[in-house]
Amino acid sequence: MKLGEWEAAAVDPGEGPPTTDEWVAVDSLRPSRFAGEHAVAYRTSFADPRDGAGRALLELHGLSPRGRVWLNGDFYGTHDTPFTPFRSVFEPADRNELLVECRTPENRLDDAGETSPANEPTIPGVRRASVEPTPENVITDLTIRHYDTDDGSGVNAIVTVDAGTDLRDRIELSLRSADTDGMSALSHVGVTADAGDRVTVRGQLTVRDPDRWWPRGFGAQNRYTVHAALDESERTATTGFQTVESRSDGIVVNGTRVPIRGLCVRSPTPETVERALAANATLVRPVGAVPPPAFYDAADEAGLLICQDVPLDPGGLDVERPRRVARTLGGAYGHHPSLAGFGVRDDAARFESIDDEGDRYVLRATSGGDPAATATAAAEALPNDVPAFVFPGFDAGPEEVSSPTAWLLDGYAGADDPLDAGTHTRYVVPGADADERAERAGHALERLRESGRPIVTALPPATDDNDTDPIETAFAPVKAFLDESTPGETRAVVVNDTPEPATGDLAWTAGDADGALSVEIGPLSRDTVGEIDVPIEAHRVELSLSIDDHVVTTTVDR
Incomplete structure (x- = not known):
């Protein structure tokens, strides 16, 4: 049940529930009237969603970082990552009041994910809010981790259960091909909890010779569905079996080198997948943003690789928060077979020379020096079965780099250690005329490909309507x-x-x-x-x- 009839107010955040002298009715959870406010509180009331026994599950999607939640006067927690939903199971009353305090992002780590498209002003809020009836004992999260042994490949299923009653039971775990009805693996894992506890249990599902997921043009996009069931409660996750390595000659999937022709995007959506395929791209890198799950589902189906940026503020001194965000990001998206790597922005990685070639700037950098503490912390917290790349930020170089009308084209010479990014060349193509700028960008992209760089990416200007045309030509396989x-x-x-x-x-x-x-x-x-x-x-x-x-x-x- 989607929650509606909200009221909101600008507030001063404190230790307890936010207070205000005046609430105003709003028709969205990011109303433009609150743009630029430091903190905004939202409240609504709703009836008991149940028809009979059980409890209720509250979900808040796209909750601003450091958001705080109260239900019927009780504090239910703080949420730190906008790219994962806030979930809480509760015992509803006949009439319930929900109060949510949202704060303005303080840095790039906060202002990332589906909560903050690049073309919207910063407004503290929530994307979607819903409440649904649920069993007394409910599975609230299912996280997938892959493993390989001499006996075959498989998944570790990490299941979180919220217990409403004393619980002594078993969770059934199954693995099936997404395209057939046959069972590939089945197991059970015991779960014990007292009423009111939240517990996490782990189980394994092994397949001796699974069908591999391949990038587009290299094989089939075979996928599997992991199903966890506890009585009437269940959750599923779709995954695929593949291996990804970073070597000096580029990205290797299932033992085969896959040339990377990458499209960088600032506000990824599921439609971005079709756009990337039309541009002959083999990879998409969401820049400083975490796409919605539907984007990854579309990439899995299409065979498009993803290099997922870890949203963080490299200039900060708090290394634990980037580490926590990276762990959460890896858990939320690590099961997707399209995930080929994580990109960690590092302000310590600087360009060593800048040449003005008239119609473009050429920036050159090499690895060297230690990555910034926040970049290192985030990279070390990521899953070790997917490469983590440390990239220079996009604001390095001449003033035109940060212009919304400039093309940014990157070529990477790979390194055996992904954290040692090897050599890196960036072309910055500025200009006022979109057609002329796009033509020059196309020639620069072709030069990068001709140079033999194993990873080539393009970030078009936010202002160009037909920005994939020169990429499609330059990225011809x-x-x-x-x-x-x-x-x-x-x-x-x-x-x-x-x-x-x-x-x-x-x-x-x-x-x-x-x-x-x-x-x-x-x-x-x-x-x-x-x-x-x-x-x-x-x-x-x-x-x-x-x-x-x-x-x-x-x-x-x-």
Whole structure:
């Protein structure tokens, strides 16, 4: 049951329940009239949601960090992570009053997740609030962790139970393929609790030879459903079996290298998945935001990899809070097979040189020095079965970096230790004209791919409507480039990011000259397919690569 008929007021936060002389009726839990307030309190009343026996479950989604909750005058707790719901089981009265105090985010760690899209003002509040009837003994959380042994692969199911009565029972755990009706694994775990206790129990489900989840184009997106049942209470989680490693040659999934062509987004939604696929991206990096669960579900189904930023404020001195946020984030999203890594922003990782090339800035950084304390704390608290990458912040470099009209393009040379990020090149492409800016960004992206960087990402400006057009061209899985690194020689190079061999033709035009080359290149490889005799007066070369009746055109300005 969705809760409605709310009242709200700006308040001064204190130790006890917030008070005010005047409540006003509001039609949302983030009313614009309270933008910029330090703290806002919301209250509503509701009837007993039960038809018979049992208790009730309160859920608050997108609750502002450090939100505090009271029910019928009793304090029910503080919530610190807006990307997970606040849940509490209670004994409802005939009439109930809910009071929630929300505070303004103090830093980037607070202002992250589905609670704060980039285009909205900061308003302390809640996204959704509901209350539902529930059994006396209820499963309130199911967390999945993967493991591998000599006997097979499996999951550790971590189940949280809120007991309304003295409890001596067993939880049934099962694992099934999401696409079939057959049972893959079944087990039981005992649970003992006194009335009023909250307990956590763990059980294992092992599969000898599970069907693996693969990124798009590399295999099927096989998934499994984990089901936990305690009498009438149950919870499910969908997961997939894969392994992810970070090596010097990039990201390796299930033992196969997957070239990373990444789209960075500031406000991810489930529709972002379709947008990324249309742009030929293999990965999405939500920048400083935690997407809603539906985003991850869509990425799991589509075979799109995710590098999830850990929202934190690297400049802060409190290392325990980033550690706690990282643990919570890993528990909430670690079961998704699309999760290929966590990104931890580190203000200690600086760019060592900045070159002005006229139409773009080139920023270069190398690893070195110790990561900031908060970045280290967050990285160490994350699950160890998914790589954690320490990235420089997006506000490093020239003033144009922070402009909403600048493209930010990153190329990473991998490292065997993900926390040692290797070398890093960033192109900053500013400009007032969107079409000209996008064309320059496309050329810069192609240069990053031609350089052989195993991880290439693009963050388009927030102001460009067709921001994926240049990315789609630059991110073509099979693409031709010019190599003019040797004076007097111009070679045509083809990169094949797919796991299948590619065969076709490459036609080129340069001024009044033209020609064609045959292309035959192996999977996941890069090769020179021939030399091109480019007239010295030609200022532009056009390459048209035809593979399986699909033509990708690359324009190179000289």
